[in-house]
Amino acid sequence: MRNDVKEILFSEKMIQDKVEELGRQISNDLGDTNPIVIGVLKGANVFLSDLIRKIDIPIIVDFIAVSSYGLSTESSGVVKINKDLDFSIEGKDIVIVEDIIDTGLTLKYLLENLKSRGPKSIRICSLLDKPERRKVEIKVDYIGFKIPDEFIVGYGIDYAEKYRNLPFIASLKREVYE
Numbered sequence: 001m002r003n004d005v006k007e008i009l010f011s012e013k014m015i016q017d018k019v020e021e022l023g024r025q026i027s028n029d030l031g032d033t034n035p036i037v038i039g040v041l042k043g044a045n046v047f048l049s050d051l052i053r054k055i056d057i058p059i060i061v062d063f064i065a066v067s068s069y070g071l072s073t074e075s076s077g078v079v080k081i082n083k084d085l086d087f088s089i090e091g092k093d094i095v096i097v098e099d100i101i102d103t104g105l106t107l108k109y110l111l112e113n114l115k116s117r118g119p120k121s122i123r124i125c126s127l128l129d130k131p132e133r134r135k136v137e138i139k140v141d142y143i144g145f146k147i148p149d150e151f152i153v154g155y156g157i158d159y160a161e162k163y164r165n166l167p168f169i170a171s172l173k174r175e176v177y178e
Helices: 011-032 045-052 105-115
Strands: 003-008 037-042 060-067 080-083 093-103 121-129 142-146 169-172
Touching: 003 011, 011 045, 011 093, 011 121, 011 142, 037 045, 045 093, 060 105, 093 105, 105 121
Parallel strands: 037 060, 037 093, 093 121, 121 142
Antiparallel strands: 003 169, 060 080
């Protein structure tokens, strides 16, 4: 697996420092509102696990699974909810936790879907942001790192369901995914 890595972009230490910073920001901003923190599966599961341990206010954790990539490196633009929320978000403050925002199409769909359920507020926290590829405008409240337009893996992020277990975030060699 590590032989497929082109370059490590963010080390374990860099990621953990950023996660701690984001957890503090969320705690400070949301105070005692008891937000529902929603992890977008599968990619955000590692980030969410670390992040919630750095949030020091009462929270509820829930998950939603959406797909638009399949086994491809490009979003199809067609979004499918594979697993819906277990809790009602009506009247609640929610924080959507994403691994990466790329084109923004999947997140735009998810935002519209969740807004229709009547939450009090919606905030977005993404570990990675790839603004060069954005096709729709998305307001992100908490961003870990901006990244270049490269295909990345690790720390929960996959290519064809592989590489999620790498403890760092790295670019993948082109020959691996072409």
